[in-house]
Amino acid sequence: MLYLASQFVWFLVAAFALGLVMGWIGHDGGKLRLLGRAAGWFAALWGVGAALTWLQFLNGEPATWVESALLFTAVYVAGCILAGVLRGTRAPAEAATPVVAAPVATLPQVEGEADIPGQRPAGSVAAKHDKPDDLKLIKGVGRQNEARLHGLGIWHFEQIAAWTPRNVEWVGSYLAFPGRIEREDWVDQAKTLAAGGETEFATRAKAGLVDTSRDDGSAGQDNVVKPAEADAAGEPSDKPLA
Numbered sequence: 001m002l003y004l005a006s007q008f009v010w011f012l013v014a015a016f017a018l019g020l021v022m023g024w025i026g027h028d029g030g031k032l033r034l035l036g037r038a039a040g041w042f043a044a045l046w047g048v049g050a051a052l053t054w055l056q057f058l059n060g061e062p063a064t065w066v067e068s069a070l071l072f073t074a075v076y077v078a079g080c081i082l083a084g085v086l087r088g089t090r091a092p093a094e095a096a097t098p099v100v101a102a103p104v105a106t107l108p109q110v111e112g113e114a115d116i117p118g119q120r121p122a123g124s125v126a127a128k129h130d131k132p133d134d135l136k137l138i139k140g141v142g143r144q145n146e147a148r149l150h151g152l153g154i155w156h157f158e159q160i161a162a163w164t165p166r167n168v169e170w171v172g173s174y175l176a177f178p179g180r181i182e183r184e185d186w187v188d189q190a191k192t193l194a195a196g197g198e199t200e201f202a203t204r205a206k207a208g209l210v211d212t213s214r215d216d217g218s219a220g221q222d223n224v225v226k227p228a229e230a231d232a233a234g235e236p237s238d239k240p241l242a
Helices: 002-007 009-026 037-054 060-096 143-151 157-161 165-174 180-184 186-194 200-206 227-232
Strands: none
Touching: 009 060, 037 060, 157 186, 165 180, 180 186, 186 200
16 A cells, blocks of 8 residues: 555545545534444445455455555545544634523513413513504403503414413413403404404404494504503403403
């Protein structure tokens, strides 16, 4: 192989350089893996080829081709390993630099939240694009309950449409009327409204035929409260709707 190395020195340098590049790109910054299944098969094949030539089972031109292949692959793999080692030495330094996450606004807990049965639904501190849906188009949600839902971070029909039975249980208990959300079917109403449809009640509310659903300003925006003001939004529940 020394004779072959002297004849193909520049090709070997190119193979080594290619190995460096591929090893650097392919290394994930973790530990260098030299004992994987693929590496084992490669080593076995390389050993078989070496044995065939060194023990002279192959001679002449076939032996030259096999030895050349063995030499080039060995140099390429050496480049990959060196690049992996060099890349690995940088990983601890990179990992030592703390990544500071951007602060995430969270909704405050409500009084006695831990004792409320069910699971509080996910909420957000503000409506999308600062344009909440008019939740009063849902039968059972008047101005008072809309404000309390805003205080929980519920601003849109799609949020209510995604409530699970445990979410419904929690909100019903929090608003002090367990079972009413199920009876009035808030979730299905919200699904219809979120999809762009309209319920019979929503049609009446938009026409101003439902007193508890009338707005003094733009729909859904005249009754917005900040989450921290949730418990000051009013009485636990609205009056039953017509």
